[in-house]
Amino acid sequence: MRRKQYNKSDFLWTQWNAHDINLAVHQYLDTKQKRYADIKALPKEQRTFANTILALEAADYTVVDGVTCVDFLMHVSPKKLVRETAKKAVDFFLEKNTELEFDEGLYRALKEYAVKKEKLSGEHKKLFDDMLRNYRRMGFGLPTRQQNRLKTITKKLNVLSVQFSKTINDYENSITITQQEAKGLPTSYLTNLRKNKRGQYIVTTSYPDFFTFMKYCSNAKEREKLAHVFFQKGGKQNLFLLKKIISLRNERARLLGYKHHGDFQTEIKMAKSAERAFRFVEDLIKKLRTKTREDISLLTQLKRTHTGDQSVKLAYHDLLFYITKHKKETLDLDDTLLREYFPAERVITGMLDLYSKLFSVTFKRVKRFPLWHKDVQLFSIQNKDSKEIIAYFALDLFPRSGKYGHYAAFNVIHGRQAFPRKEYITPVASMIGNFSKPSKQHPSLLSHNEVETFFHEFGHVMHQTLTKACYASQSGSNTARDFVEAPSQMLENWIWDKNILRNLSGHYQNPRKKIPENVLDNLVASRNHMSGYFEMRQLVLALFDLKAHTTNTIQNLPKLFSDLGVKYIGIEITPKTSLFPAGFGHMAGYSAGYYGYMWAKVYAQDMFTCFERSGLLNASTGKEYRTRILEKGSSMDEVLLVTSFLKRSSTNKAFLRSLGL
Structure with missing residues (x-):
């Protein structure tokens, strides 16, 4: 099917x-309202799959494409006014959209077709079965009073969740250190830090600043100071919001007949x-208890040796420092x-070359298209056997004020068939990094860990x-949340292969200079270093x-x-003053679903066994994986997708082996 081809005007958003944002959101609501009115107006005897379900x-x-663009700008725009306007616009859309969705006329149309x-x-x-289930989960079929309460809860949750995430993104804090207090920190790291008027280094809570500091700063008091401000992310305001969000989520569940x-x-x-x-989760905890205790014991002993104090205990601000030190020693x-x-x-060049071989595609840099920041790079994707562009993606890799502070891939335009035209809407995605x-x-x-990310x-x-x-x-990563990480987790395995690492690496002063073989051997051997703790x-x-x-x-x-940290890891992993859950962004989108990272890994490691057998760059296996997993999205049940690719039922053997168990 022919793909829609984009030009510069398609990226003017x-x-x-x-003004543009507010105008667009109101237009989107008007469009959706008219479409819903047309569906409800149909006589029941004329209902078909096309005019009702589709x-x-x-x-x-x-x-959704347009609102997703607005939401995306809320996370990445360098302009504070745009981010704030986008946030208000998304809040407004979610509230009005809830009114549109909670419409008994739409549910009646669905039942008339059913x-x-x-x-x-x-x-x-x-599509039909999921739609029926989703309307049930919205409370249709319940008494009017309960249904109205569900609508109110949905509106409140939409607003509170957006506010929770934005508060985390907007959080900015720092400590200052002198040259003397910076002992152990790499010169390249210090060079990138800003200085205040007194010549002190400013260390922020952004990921690049925080994690490098905690790994290398030999001054324990300064590590403790930075950890303290880092674990205040979100603040008491977000802690209050989170309690309210959880309470509303549980109320909604009980109204619908769930326990919680x-x-x-x-x-x-x-x-x-x-x-x-x-x-x-509890079964895995049992399997990892021994290795975790061993890891913490090794780190504690290392600290005692390093400090000369045989009674000293390992603290939360010591973990990354002594893990790094232990790895080096x-x-x-x-x-x-x-x-x-x-x-x-x-790394970008090597990674794109690898994916090109694996999935039989070609990546080309697209220039002169409007983008939201000068650092952003845009690429097109083409099949190797065709010159037609099948998708676009952007890379926005460096931190800046107000930008989304983690690492994520945003699905900006969802791929799908255009109806009634026989055309496929070309997907657009963006990777956000820091x-x-x-x-x-x-x-x-980049650190090796960042290459893996x-x-x-x-x-x-x-x-x-x-x-x-x-x-x-059903397209792309619109899958069950405890499967969505599996395709990405599987591809992490590539950066633990020596040949792949040789192709990805090249000294920044002399690209022909590769990682020394002995270092490469040690790097691969480090895969399960402190895996019990992590x-x-x-x-x-x-x-x-x-x-x-x-x-x-x-x-x-x-x-x-x-x-929970003390019980299962053996030490306090955050300060006593920590507000950690307030800065745990996954509580907004992954509620009761964070276990999915480990759950998905079971399938990821099992799927990887196919590449282990055939070769990591085997184009035939890559094509099978692309066809049976990536192209399908959730158009089939996820268990069936994996079974189709593996040609057998999935097991956890490869997963346990990957953990060193």
Whole structure:
């Protein structure tokens, strides 16, 4: 099917000002209202799949694209007024959209079609079944009073969730240190830091500043100071918002007949129930307890040796410092020196070359298209056997004030078939990163961990852009939330292969100079270094998320997280003054779903066994993976997708092996 081809005018939304944003959102609401009115006006005897089910699905087309662009600008625009206007516009749209969605006339139209009992199959049946379930989950069929309360709750949750996320993005804090207090920090890191009028370095809570500081600063008091301000992210305001959000989520769940929000959320995921998600997490915790204790014991002993105090305890602000020190001493790995072999541009080029071979596509830089910031790069994707552009993606890789502070892939335009035209809407995605900025002394240099993150997030981009799903609600990464990470997690495996690392690396001063073989051996051997601690921390986050959404009376969320850390990791992993959940952005989108990272990894590692057998750059296996996983989205049940690719049922053997168990 022919793909829609874009030109510069299709990217003018990146230049929208406050007036443009407000005008666009009102137009989108008017468009959707008219489409819904047409659906409701049809006589019941004339109802068909096309004029009712497909029409309900397509009522959001162009509307969601536009609002997604506004939401995206809220996260990335360098202009504060645009971000603030976008936030208000998204709030306004969500409120009005809820009024449109909670319409008994739409539910009546759906039921009028349902009684015809037309025989459907494949993605069409799945679309219909999911739509019926979603209307039930909105409360249709309940008494009017309860349905109105659900509508009110939905509106409040929409506003509060956007505010929760924006507060995290807007958080800015820092500490200042003198040259003497900067002992242990790499010169390249200090060069990139701003200074105040007294000549002191300003260390912010942005990811590049924070994590490098915590890994290398040998001054424990300064690490403690930075950790303190970092774990205030979101502030007491977000802590209050989060409690309110959780309370409203649980109220909604009970109104719909669920025990709690955990069961409401997991019903539409692979886990199907909070109890099963709990069992999964708790079973892994048991398997990792011994390795976690061993890791913490090693780090504690290292601190005692380093300080000369045999009674000293390991603290939360010591973890990354002594993990880095232990890696250097036992594996002779220095992350600072490794960075020199991973200049960002070299990694981008090598990664695109790899994905090109794996999925039989060609990437081309697109210039002179309007974009939201000068640092952003835009690329087109073409099939190797065709010159037709099948997708676009942007890379926005460096931090700036007000920008989304983590790493993520945004699905800006969803791929789908255009109705009634026989044309496929070309998807557009964007990867947002916060890698260290280039300086006068050197280009942006990535740690190996950041290279892994790059591969992970770009895996989402591939999922979003290589889709061939018929419907937008089933395209790209619109899958069950406990599966959505699997395609990206699987692709992380590539950066642990020596040949791949040779191709990705090249010293920033001399690209022909590759990572020395002995260092490469040690790097690959480090894959499970301190994996007990790192994986247990993920499980503690998952358990915290599940407990927060399955217990109705949790007053002290920071204490809940701290207690779980002490219980399963063995030490306090945040300061006593920590407001950590207030800055845990996943509580907005992944509510009762953070376990999904580990759940998805089971499938990711099992799928990777196919490439282990055939070769990491085997184009035939790549084509199978692209066809059976990436192109399908959620047009089939996720278990069936994996089974189709593996040609057998999935097991957790490869997953446990990847954890060193």
